[in-house]
Amino acid sequence: MVSLLAWFALPFVALTLYRGYTFIHYYRIARALGIPIIITPISWQDDVWLLTWDNFKWIKRLPNFLSWWFEYSRFSWTQDHRWLPHEKYGDIFVICSPLGNEIMVNDPQACYDVQAHYKQWIKPQSLYDIFETFGRGVISANGDDWQRQRRIINPAFRESVHTSVWDESVKQATQMLEVRMNQHGGRGTIDEVRKDSVLIALHVLSSAGFGHTHDFSGGLRQVPEGHKKSFSESLMYLLSNILIVFLFDKIKPLAWMRPWKAVEIKDTVTEFRGYMKETVAYSRATTQGGGGGQANDIVGALIDADEAAKREEKIAPNSGYGGKPMHLTDDELYGNLYVFNLAGFETTANALTYTMPFLARNPEIQAWVGEEIDRVTNTGSQKEWTYEAAFPSLVRCLAVMVSELILSILHQLTHHQYETLRLWGPTPDVCRGAAGESQIIHVNGQDVVVPAGVYVSANFYGVHSDPRWWGKDSLEWNPKRWISVDPKTGQESIAQTPNGIPFLAWSIGPRICPGKKFSQVEFVAVISTVLKSYRIKPWIMGKMTTEEQARDALLEVVYDSENIITPKMRRPQDAGIMFVER
Numbered sequence: 361m362v363s364l365l366a367w368f369a370l371p372f373v374a375l376t377l378y379r380g381y382t383f384i385h386y387y388r389i390a391r392a393l394g395i396p397i398i399i400t401p402i403s404w405q406d407d408v409w410l411l412t413w414d415n416f417k418w419i420k421r422l423p424n425f426l427s428w429w430f431e432y433s434r435f436s437w438t439q440d441h442r443w444l445p446h447e448k449y450g451d452i453f454v455i456c457s458p459l460g461n462e463i464m465v466n467d468p469q470a471c472y473d474v475q476a477h478y479k480q481w482i483k484p485q486s487l488y489d490i491f492e493t494f495g496r497g498v499i500s501a502n503g504d505d506w507q508r509q510r511r512i513i514n515p516a517f518r519e520s521v522h523t524s525v526w527d528e529s530v531k532q533a534t535q536m537l538e539v540r541m542n543q544h545g546g547r548g549t550i551d552e553v554r555k556d557s558v559l560i561a562l563h564v565l566s567s568a569g570f571g572h573t574h575d576f577s578g579g580l581r582q583v584p585e586g587h588k589k590s591f592s593e594s595l596m597y598l599l600s601n602i603l604i605v606f607l608f609d610k611i612k613p614l615a616w617m618r619p620w621k622a623v624e625i626k627d628t629v630t631e632f633r634g635y636m637k638e639t640v641a642y643s644r645a646t647t648q649g650g651g652g653g654q655a656n657d658i659v660g661a662l663i664d665a666d667e668a669a670k671r672e673e674k675i676a677p678n679s680g681y682g683g684k685p686m687h688l689t690d691d692e693l694y695g696n697l698y699v700f701n702l703a704g705f706e707t708t709a710n711a712l713t714y715t716m717p718f719l720a721r722n723p724e725i726q727a728w729v730g731e732e733i734d735r736v737t738n739t740g741s742q743k744e745w746t747y748e749a750a751f752p753s754l755v756r757c758l759a760v761m762v763s764e765l766i767l768s769i770l771h772q773l774t775h776h777q778y779e780t781l782r783l784w785g786p787t788p789d790v791c792r793g794a795a796g797e798s799q800i801i802h803v804n805g806q807d808v809v810v811p812a813g814v815y816v817s818a819n820f821y822g823v824h825s826d827p828r829w830w831g832k833d834s835l836e837w838n839p840k841r842w843i844s845v846d847p848k849t850g851q852e853s854i855a856q857t858p859n860g861i862p863f864l865a866w867s868i869g870p871r872i873c874p875g876k877k878f879s880q881v882e883f884v885a886v887i888s889t890v891l892k893s894y895r896i897k898p899w900i901m902g903k904m905t906t907e908e909q910a911r912d913a914l915l916e917v918v919y920d921s922e923n924i925i926t927p928k929m930r931r932p933q934d935a936g937i938m939f940v941e942r
């Protein structure tokens with residue numbers, strides 16, 4: 361019996377000893393940095409902990425001397441705590457665990473440097489592998505590889521694509537409203553709002569991104585011939601299981617332990633690859649065999665640019681990047697299409713989902729945005745509700761988006777304990793690592809030498825909400841702060857950030873999100889289409905009897921969010937909104 365127990369205990373003892381050894385190793389590195397250190401016995405860098413952290417929340421209830429580390433051991437703790445730990449530990453500190461070191465930075469200039477100087481600060485491969493199920497795309501590439509891919513990708517986000525984004529977004533939002541009004545009396549839970557937003561974003565991406573147009577009802581939810589799953593089901597599965605898909609690929613014994621899951625993953629990956637292959641074949645056929653330069657969807661434009669790179673290669677065979685061909689390999693092409701799919705719908709769908717409850721709670725902001733929409737509509741004809749005529753004038757709608765991404769949750773910090781909150785911008789913090797042997801980071805006059813292998817995370821949420829940069833009212837949800845008025849012409853535009861601090865929601869520098877304008881156009885088109893004809897109110901549902909309760913319920917479901925790739929509400933079915941005709 362004793363020897364059996366010893367057998368079972370052996371792996372744990374061995375792991376503890378090993379982790380003890382690695383902790384000493386990493387602690388020495390942390391000490392040499394010369395910045396405050398927070399120690400944690402485990403961290404999100406352990407895949408098992410990453411997947412199981414949620415089950416250990418009871419640790420938070422233990423006395424502080426037992427639980428101090430717990431919050432720092434999870435991925436994106438910045439979603440809840442934002443800049444507050446920096447008040448205690450300073451604008452730069454390191455979280456040291458037996459799995460490695462992660463430096464957290466809240467200094468705006470240092471965050472800018474780490475994001476913008478992409479040659480000195482590279483994306484850690486181990487963190488970006490999860491995007492490579494179908495091949496290495498631009499999001500996970502570094503150095504010459506990244507430069508070559510980005511050069512081909514940039515022209516794919518051309519103005520003609522934005523025109524398609526606008527047209528399709530207006531169409532989808534109009535159809536969504538018709539369905540809501542005719543079939544659901546204008547009402548919907550936030551869960552339904554999320555599903556509607558996902559469908560709008562998927563259809564816009566499918567049309568403007570991939571050249572396939574669908575109606576709001578049906579479309580990507582249907583299973584076409586030759587497929588077992590719909591496009592949207594396959595993509596949603598891959599997105600919500602992104603880590604598990606990656607782990608099954610990396611740790612082969614997992615497939616023996618859970619064979620049914622392995623089959624499910626393999627089938628979905630095959631399905632999705634099939635959809636991407638069909639899209640590429642369709643695009644190649646419809647863009648004059650590629651290279652025509654006429655495409656106004658992203659894949660068509662990408663294939664155009666790729667064909668142009670191939671032609672350049674023939675003319676100047678030695679001009680490639682680091683000896684590699686200038687065009688995309690098939691794996692890279694599919695890797696990029698997958699990333700466009702993931703990054704292209706989830707982020708914008710999330711922005712729309714989190715905006716609706718806030719608009720419902722703030723009728724005065726709706727009136728303010730509505731005023732602008734009326735002005736734009738009245739100065740032209742309905743015919744001119746186009747990207748070119750309307751989008752540039754709808755700056756208040758855009759201000760709602762920008763504010764939503766960085767300020768909405770903070771509104772609640774004034775009313776509730778910050779620990780209970782969940783932020784919903786797509787990336788609470790973004791990680792980089794030093795290229796070469798080491799790089800220097802400057803924070804408040806201190807030079808910190810960061811060796812390769814140490815993660816450096818720019819705390820986006822911290823920088824975006826720290827009262828030092830945003831003033832005492834940094835916790836107010838106030839889209840109006842984003843509008844500046846030209847005193848001579850009275851023209852409104854998006855204001856600069858206070859104190860010139862960088863705005864990081866789409867990242868910054870050469871690696872800035874290539875879909876930034878795509879997402880802005882989509883957001884503005886959807887919100888303005890809704891507010892052109894409707895006002896949004898809290899839905900008095902279930903046992904609620906007053907509008908006040910419905911308003912409160914919206915707030916409660918919004919701040920009861922968790923982080924699954926991006927922030928997600930845990931119980932969106934518990935509150936709702938109503939569209940009411942103006």
Ligand code: HEM
Pocket residue numbers: 498499500510569699700703704705707708711786787790864865866867870871872873874875876878879
């Ligand atoms: C609200 C909407 C969006 C936000 C806030 C957002 C934010 C971001 C951020 C922060 C990054 C940098 C990530 C990192 O450094 O790891 C990024 C990169 C990227 N995004 Fe977006 N994004 C949005 C929409 C889109 C859309 C609509 C697309 C495409 C259709 C897209 C495609 C990409 C790609 C391909 C990259 C990688 C760029 C590179 O590494 O060079 N994003 N995005």
